Amino acid sequence: MADHIRALAVRWFNDVWNHRRAATIDELMAPDAVGYMEGGLVHGPEEFKAVRDTLLGAFPDMQVSVDGVVADESHAVVRWSVTASHTGDHLGFPASHQRVSFRGMTWLSFRDGKIVGGWDAWNQGALIQSLQAQAGSAPARAEARH
DSSP: OHHHHHHHHHIIIIIIIOOOOHHHHHHHHHEEEEEETTEEOOOOHHHHHHHHHHHHHTTTEEEEEEEEEOOOOOOEEEEEEEEOOOOOOOOOOOOOOEEEEEEEEEEEETTTTTTEEEEEEEEEEHHHHHHHHHHHHHHHHHHTOO
């Protein structure tokens, strides 16, 4: 059973993030699932899709590598890393056009083959703060060239 849970967790990251398959969210996430994400609580597939769309809007070329998985009969802990370019304005400030990489972990709880809970741990705040600083200084550099 642990191998099945491990495979579901890896599929989640590959399909949802790397292959951009929104249908996998509906297939693998329970309607009553709760995600404890860095930006706050997310309830169910539709709220998760909105958060995902925001991140992919900011980082359209984002790729997630699954670096390790530990699983049992109903849980998987996934260690992951991301590479992306901040080319979209979807975080509420202009794109910095910076290449970024970051890493984190996600703990997923499964019931009947569906995700019912997820807990993310990564430093989203530091990433956003760094991108805001870079984006904020970009217009000043552009104006100086005119």
